[in-house]
Amino acid sequence: MKEVNKLKHALSGIHLSKKEKAEGRHAFIKFMKKNSLPKEAGSGFFSSFYLRMRRPVLASAMAFGLLIASTGGVAYASESSLPGDFLYSFKVDVVEEVQGALRFTPERKAEWDAERMQRRFKEAEQLKDQGKLNSESKSKIKEEIEKHKQSFEGHMEDLTNKGKAERADEMEIEFEPLVEQQERLQEEWKPKLEPTELNIESIDPVIEPKILPQ
Amino acid sequence: MQPQEQFAQAYDQHADAIFRHCYLRVYDRELAKDLMQETFMKAWKYYSEGEGEKIENPKALLYKIATNLIIDHSRRPGSKRTDSLEDLAEAGFEPGEDRSDKLKDELDAKDALKVLAYIKEDYREVLILRYFSDLSLKQTAEALGISENLVSVRLNRALQELRKHLRIYERSK
Numbered sequence: 001m002k003e004v005n006k007l008k009h010a011l012s013g014i015h016l017s018k019k020e021k022a023e024g025r026h027a028f029i030k031f032m033k034k035n036s037l038p039k040e041a042g043s044g045f046f047s048s049f050y051l052r053m054r055r056p057v058l059a060s061a062m063a064f065g066l067l068i069a070s071t072g073g074v075a076y077a078s079e080s081s082l083p084g085d086f087l088y089s090f091k092v093d094v095v096e097e098v099q100g101a102l103r104f105t106p107e108r109k110a111e112w113d114a115e116r117m118q119r120r121f122k123e124a125e126q127l128k129d130q131g132k133l134n135s136e137s138k139s140k141i142k143e144e145i146e147k148h149k150q151s152f153e154g155h156m157e158d159l160t161n162k163g164k165a166e167r168a169d170e171m172e173i174e175f176e177p178l179v180e181q182q183e184r185l186q187e188e189w190k191p192k193l194e195p196t197e198l199n200i201e202s203i204d205p206v207i208e209p210k211i212l213p214q
Numbered sequence: 215m216q217p218q219e220q221f222a223q224a225y226d227q228h229a230d231a232i233f234r235h236c237y238l239r240v241y242d243r244e245l246a247k248d249l250m251q252e253t254f255m256k257a258w259k260y261y262s263e264g265e266g267e268k269i270e271n272p273k274a275l276l277y278k279i280a281t282n283l284i285i286d287h288s289r290r291p292g293s294k295r296t297d298s299l300e301d302l303a304e305a306g307f308e309p310g311e312d313r314s315d316k317l318k319d320e321l322d323a324k325d326a327l328k329v330l331a332y333i334k335e336d337y338r339e340v341l342i343l344r345y346f347s348d349l350s351l352k353q354t355a356e357a358l359g360i361s362e363n364l365v366s367v368r369l370n371r372a373l374q375e376l377r378k379h380l381r382i383y384e385r386s387k
Binding site for chain 2: 011020
């Protein structure tokens with residue numbers, strides 16, 4: 001066993017710095033508050049009742065109700081919101097931002113950006129299915145997608161600067177289908193000019209002789 | 215004590231050890247930090263969703279979650295295992311403490327990591343859990359989802375490999 005002790009001694013220096021631990025602890029407590037137990041939303045009675053329940057479906061339904069009533073419930077309820085909904089800004093600007101802040105490496109952060117882009121595509125589909133896709137929601141989705149893409153690119157730069165250029169290249173390749181999907185969406189949503197909207201009188205007189213029969 | 219306080223206390227007690235456990239498997243400080251943080255978040259989710267009505271062994275649960283996260287990470291396309299000295303040298307890892315004042319016959323953290331990296335993955339994980347994270351035989355088995363017998367077998371082989379690689383290292387000095 002002296003070999004193990006030798007190794008243990010050598011590796012005893014591997015630990016978090018005080019700052020890292022304090023930051024991690026703070027983020028974890030914040031996470032617990034955002035994802036709080038029903039107990040913390042209300043009475044102590046419910047918590048023991050909930051924890052002792054043997055019928056998970058009923059327990060989940062009751063928990064959902066109470067979550068909605070609590071602050072943490074707003075985050076939970078906002079999860080299924082779509083552009084145009086009251087809670088949508090809370091979802092993308094608060095809940096998802098906090099989730100992103102809990103990822104520390106550029107790699108993980110970039111993965112989260114890709115995940116967020118996929119969420120936006122899904123939201124666009126849902127709105128289309130519901131017949132609620134209008135210029136306002138299209139504009140919001142386009143803006144968010146672009147934001148996630150820029151953020152992803154920024155993390156790729158960080159990754160490269162950290163000497164992980166190879167991994168950054170791999171991630172860029174994996175990310176490519178999402179960029180293509182973004183381009184397809186932009187093309188699809190581009191305002192189309194109807195031929196009847198062309199005003200022949202507005203054509204520049206200099207080029208007029210070239211395109212109009214004399 | 216409120217569940218949040220209990221979990222915060224568990225964080226204070228185990229964060230360093232879980233971080234070290236992850237680091238000894240992935241050899242990447244930032245990634246190990248991420249995995250450690252995710253371990254606690256998942257433990258909280260597990261508990262708050264009611265599945266962990268009563269967590270019998272929080273320490274084993276934390277290690278089980280961390281081990282699963284490490285496995286998930288290693289299966290991701292593009293993730294690279296640092297199993298050789300060349301890989302380790304390329305990875306440029308930093309153990310986190312300058313031990314330049316060590317005695318001549320002592321291993322430093324970098325060398326210890328190199329020796330550890332030579333040990334087969336299955337053996338290395340039991341060695342880390344049992345001796346570096348101080349889990350009992352039963353807890354190690356729970357964390358890995360294998361029998362205690364299999365843990366004992368792997369542990370024996372891990373110790374044999376460790377002795378062999380330490381000898382090689384000492385001869386090469």
